[in-house]
Each structure stands twice: as structure tokens, then as C-alpha cells.
Amino acid sequence: MQAADWYAAHGKMPRLYVPATFEVGGTLTLPEGPARHLTRVLRMGEGAPLVLFDGNGQEAGARLSDVSRKCTTITLEALWPGEGESPFAVHLGQAVSKGDRMDYAIQKAVELGVAAITPLYTERGDVRLKGEREAKKLAHWQAVAASACEQCGRAVVPPVHPPQPLDEWLSQRDEPLRLMLHxxxxxxxxxxxxxxxxxxxxxxxxxxxxxxxxxxxxxxxxxxxxxxxxxxxxxxxxxxxxxxxxxxxxx
Structure with a gap:
């Protein structure tokens, strides 16, 4: 079955990122966050259809098979390769910004097909993250990228690399075309x-x-x-x- 067939048969439905191995006929227990969203916010019950993607290019048509307070289980019914990836791989080096502007930049870059993102510390940038604070912010940014993939239809979640100084990032570049906005x-x-x-x-x-x-x-x-x-x-x-x-x- 292809994605078009599943959507034609079931119409519009939630699309979730679940980093797991997909097999037709297999079952998965949803993480607490997605499970709560489906059952408490969307009020979906057993038998409701949905679409999953693993973040590495695989999609699956699934149904809720068991809904309880302790866990929410789904059964996978169909698999297909994900679509929506750009043939032009762009690695975005984005100077770290304050507030939610970095979230917005990551979200929109993912929607526009970016292949990878590296937050950068630049000379004029006044944001510096260290230790646990940097780790938490990086996890948050990666979650923003995954959420953007859920919305825009991508099945590959682009990596958000740990922040690094601009000169380090520049020294690692080997892309044939390299551009900056100035x-x-x-x-x-x-x-x-x-x-x-x-x-x-x-x-x-x-x-x-x-x-x-x-x-x-x-x-x-x-x-x-x-x-x-x-x-x-x-x-x-x-x-x-x-x-x-x-x-x-x-x-």
C-alpha cells in the first residue's frame, strides 16, 4: 500500500513521529506525550487510524488497538517510503538567537526541506549556552524539528547538531556551493x-x-x-x- 491509498481510505488523520522499527502486523506502545494528545486532546478511541513516521524515511499506516490509562498501543497495518525530501541538501548554519526566534527559524527551515541545522556562536551573538542548559536547549530544538516534520509531511527528521563556534563550523564545510547572507x-x-x-x-x-x-x-x-x-x-x-x-x- 502507498500513502495515497491509506489517506484515500481513511481521510485526514493525525501524523506522529515515533522513532521505532516498523513492521506490518507489529505493535508499538506510544510515548506518553503522543498518547495523551491522541486520547485526551483528540479523543480518539480504539480502531482510529493514524500515520506514523520513524524519522529515517519510513512511514506506516496504523490503528489504535488498545487505549487505557496505563498505555496506548497501536498496530501497524501498512508501510511505505516517505516522500517530501528535497533533492538539494542544504546544511543551515544559524546563529543562535534569543527567545522563540530560534524555534521559528528551525521550524521554517525544516518545512522548507533543510537537510541539517547547526546553531552557531558568532562574534556579535549574545547567547552562549553551556553544560546542562545547552543539552536541554538542543533537545528542545530537535523536538521542534520533529514537530515541524509531523506538520509538513516529511518522514526524515533533519538533525540539529550541537551548537559550535562559527569558525569550527566553517572549517568542516565541504559542500560544493557555500553561501552567506550579508x-x-x-x-x-x-x-x-x-x-x-x-x-x-x-x-x-x-x-x-x-x-x-x-x-x-x-x-x-x-x-x-x-x-x-x-x-x-x-x-x-x-x-x-x-x-x-x-x-x-x-x-
């Missing part, structure tokens, strides 16, 4: 002939309805996709506007 540089992307204006329509969470799409097409809107991963509604304009500005604007 506002003061005079280098810019080449611009092609461009229209002078555009209208951009982006739907809400859950997408546009068939009536919305029909109305937009009647107004000469062209339907486009941003790729195989499902972007959040606040991410889609970031990506779409970046692409438009790159091709036709001033990026």
Missing part, C-alpha cells in the same frame, strides 16, 4: 525581464475550497504549487514572496 555586500541575484505588478492569493489552514479555486480561476488566477511539503499559512507567503522577489523583484 546585507552590506554589493552582490545581487541576476534579474530577468519582469512584470511590474502581481496579485498573490494564499489560502487559510486547510486550503482553499473548490468554490474559492473556481472563483479565482475565473478571475484569471493561475494555480501554482510550492513543492511537495505542506507549508503553514504563515510560511507560504514567506516562500512565495521570496520566489517572486528573486525572479522579478530586488532580491
Amino acid at each position: 546585507l552590506a555586500t554589493g552582490n545581487a541575484f541576476a534579474q530577468a525581464p519582469k512584470p511590474v505588478a502581481a496579485a498573490l492569493l494564499i489560502g487559510p489552514e486547510g486550503g482553499l475550497t473548490p468554490d474559492d479555486i473556481t472563483a479565482a480561476q475565473a478571475a484569471d488566477f493561475i494555480p501554482l504549487t510550492l513543492g511537495p511539503r505542506v507549508l503553514r499559512t504563515e510560511t507560504a507567503p514567506v516562500v512565495a514572496l521570496t520566489l517572486l522577489q528573486h525572479h522579478f523583484g530586488d532580491l
Whole structure:
């Protein structure tokens, strides 16, 4: 069975990251967090379908087989290889930032297909993590990456490496293309002939309805996709506007 067949048979359902070995007919006991979310928040009972992914590219169609206060067990019914991975492997070196900005950067980078992330200590950066505090923050960032994979449809959870000084990260790079963003540089992307204006329509969470799409097409809107991963509604304009500005604007 393929993913499309499982979704066609069962419709929209929760998708969870469970780092385990998947076998058809096998059973798994869900960790406390996912189990509580399914049974207490979503109020799912025995027999309810869901999708799991192992973080290494494997997905599984499953059902809740036993729900109790002590544990929640699922039975795996189908396996298929995950989709949604970018053929272009980008390793993101991201300077550590304060507050939830680092969470946002990791979340959006995962949604956009990044292959790996390394938090960096830079000269102007004023965040320095050590010891237990660094370990806790790293575990939190990896959980943010896993959660983003649950939402966007990726079956591979990209690693968030331990923070390191910028010079160490630079010395390890062997990618054939290496880029940095630097506002003061005079280098810019080449611009092609461009229209002078555009209208951009982006739907809400859950997408546009068939009536919305029909109305937009009647107004000469062209339907486009941003790729195989499902972007959040606040991410889609970031990506779409970046692409438009790159091709036709001033990026």
C-alpha cells in the first residue's frame, strides 16, 4: 500500500513521529506525550487510524488497538517510503538567537526541506549556552524539528547538531556551493525581464475550497504549487514572496 491509498481510505488523520522499527502486523506502545494528545486532546478511541513516521524515511499506516490509562498501543497495518525530501541538501548554519526566534527559524527551515541545522556562536551573538542548559536547549530544538516534520509531511527528521563556534563550523564545510547572507555586500541575484505588478492569493489552514479555486480561476488566477511539503499559512507567503522577489523583484 502507498500513502495515497491509506489517506484515500481513511481521510485526514493525525501524523506522529515515533522513532521505532516498523513492521506490518507489529505493535508499538506510544510515548506518553503522543498518547495523551491522541486520547485526551483528540479523543480518539480504539480502531482510529493514524500515520506514523520513524524519522529515517519510513512511514506506516496504523490503528489504535488498545487505549487505557496505563498505555496506548497501536498496530501497524501498512508501510511505505516517505516522500517530501528535497533533492538539494542544504546544511543551515544559524546563529543562535534569543527567545522563540530560534524555534521559528528551525521550524521554517525544516518545512522548507533543510537537510541539517547547526546553531552557531558568532562574534556579535549574545547567547552562549553551556553544560546542562545547552543539552536541554538542543533537545528542545530537535523536538521542534520533529514537530515541524509531523506538520509538513516529511518522514526524515533533519538533525540539529550541537551548537559550535562559527569558525569550527566553517572549517568542516565541504559542500560544493557555500553561501552567506550579508546585507552590506554589493552582490545581487541576476534579474530577468519582469512584470511590474502581481496579485498573490494564499489560502487559510486547510486550503482553499473548490468554490474559492473556481472563483479565482475565473478571475484569471493561475494555480501554482510550492513543492511537495505542506507549508503553514504563515510560511507560504514567506516562500512565495521570496520566489517572486528573486525572479522579478530586488532580491
